[in-house]
Amino acid sequence: TQLLEQSPQFLSIQEGENLTVYCNSSSVFSSLQWYRQEPGEGPVLLVTVVTGGEVKKLKRLTFQFGDARKDSSLHITAAQPGDTGLYLCAGDFGGKLIFGQGTTLQVKP
Amino acid sequence: DVKVTQSSRYLVKRTGEKVFLECVQDMDHENMFWYRQDPGLGLRLIYFSYDVKMKEKGDIPEGYSVSREKKERFSLILESASTNQTSMYLCASRWGATAGELFFGEGSRLTVL
Numbered sequence: 001t002q003l004l005e006q007s008p009q010f011l012s013i014q015e016g017e018n019l020t021v022y023c024n025s026s027s028v029f030s031s032l033q034w035y036r037q038e039p040g041e042g043p044v045l046l047v048t049v050v051t052g053g054e055v056k057k058l059k060r061l062t063f064q065f066g067d068a069r070k071d072s073s074l075h076i077t078a079a080q081p082g083d084t085g086l087y088l089c090a091g092d093f094g095g096k097l098i099f100g101q102g103t104t105l106q107v108k109p
Numbered sequence: 110d111v112k113v114t115q116s117s118r119y120l121v122k123r124t125g126e127k128v129f130l131e132c133v134q135d136m137d138h139e140n141m142f143w144y145r146q147d148p149g150l151g152l153r154l155i156y157f158s159y160d161v162k163m164k165e166k167g168d169i170p171e172g173y174s175v176s177r178e179k180k181e182r183f184s185l186i187l188e189s190a191s192t193n194q195t196s197m198y199l200c201a202s203r204w205g206a207t208a209g210e211l212f213f214g215e216g217s218r219l220t221v222l
Contacts, residue, residue: 033210
């Protein structure tokens with residue numbers, strides 16, 4: 001069974017701080033995705049990374065895919081209360097999409 | 110816009126009952142998935158399907174079965190519900206086999222008493 005270890009599981013920070021969430025596995029992914037979920041809703045895709053070493057930016061969010069395609073990180077610069085939510089990484093193993101445990105982010109004003 | 114619709118937002122069932130969770134997508138997606146979501150465990154894959162009448166076990170298929178008689182509809186069946194199946198169930202679909210965006214329904218919260 002493929003496993004994705006996501007850390008930290010919970011993060012509570014003040015507005016304006018930076019943070020990084022990590023997603024690690026012993027398996028190689030064909031691609032990796034990051035989703036964000038708000039209460040009462042399904043997860044929504046933020047980004048897909050496919051190539052080892054790839055870096056993608058989405059406003060204040062920076063996503064990086066490890067060179068060996070076994071790990072990924074999400075960095076948020078100057079977090080805002082609107083960033084509050086559950087962040088999930090998901091690795092694609094031959095069509096089967098496996099999710100990490102999730103990181104609950106709380107950004108206080 | 111892609112829409113994934115789950116038939117019930119909230120269900121309360123008794124132990125031993127048969128439970129059907131229905132999911133319909135309107136974008137002709139080939140792939141459909143059922144996950145359950147529990148605090149601290151993230152989303153765990155129950156079953157997925159590449160095409161009509163095709164199904165593959167995910168990581169936690171025990172106690173569940175699925176049906177995909179039409180491309181747009183993927184049903185999750187709990188033959189005999191148990192209390193440890195109390196959870197949030199999420200259906201998702203996507204076009205293509207890999208790297209595609211998953212579109213999720215709003216979820217069905219099932220409580221088994």
